[in-house]
Amino acid sequence: MPNLGELIKNKRKAAGLSQRRLGEACGLSDSEIMKIEKGQRKTPSWKSLCEIAQALGFHPFEILLKAGYITENDINPGLKLHGLDKLDEMDLETVQLFVDFLISRKSTDRISEGGL
Structure with missing residues (x-):
């Protein structure tokens, strides 16, 4: 299972975007994207992660779960x-x-x- 950086990198590559283009799409620098992907940014802000998810076209829950901001129980509570x-x-x-x-x-x- 990929870590947070690998998840973002895989999604970015699948979308055919460079780090620079992704950064432009979500209001972050390409160096910030690089740091997140390489795991050098240990706790990226939830807001930045949501912007990355939106720019890459997937649900923010997936990236917030991977980053540890939410749990599986937050997404799928026992009582529905x-x-x-x-x-x-x-x-x-x-x-x-x-x-x-x-x-x-x-x-x-x-x-x-x-x-x-």
Whole structure:
């Protein structure tokens, strides 16, 4: 698995860009790109990494994960509910009531089964 510098270098070469062209595309110097690719820049800023990802046309999560700014759990949390952003405050309150009901029912089921 490539390290951060190798990831950027591979993506840059696949895009057919020189370090200079990539630097121009994301507002960094070609020497900064070189330092990142060679691992001489130990902690490049997350902003620079996002700009590199955008210039190379891939999702910033991939580069931020490789750099250690985020974890796999940040990207793919264990609990997944989709579409919550489309609900208004009243809808979210209703969802919370339903979740509370399900939790309460599970507790009640355990008691009736002699689990507590």
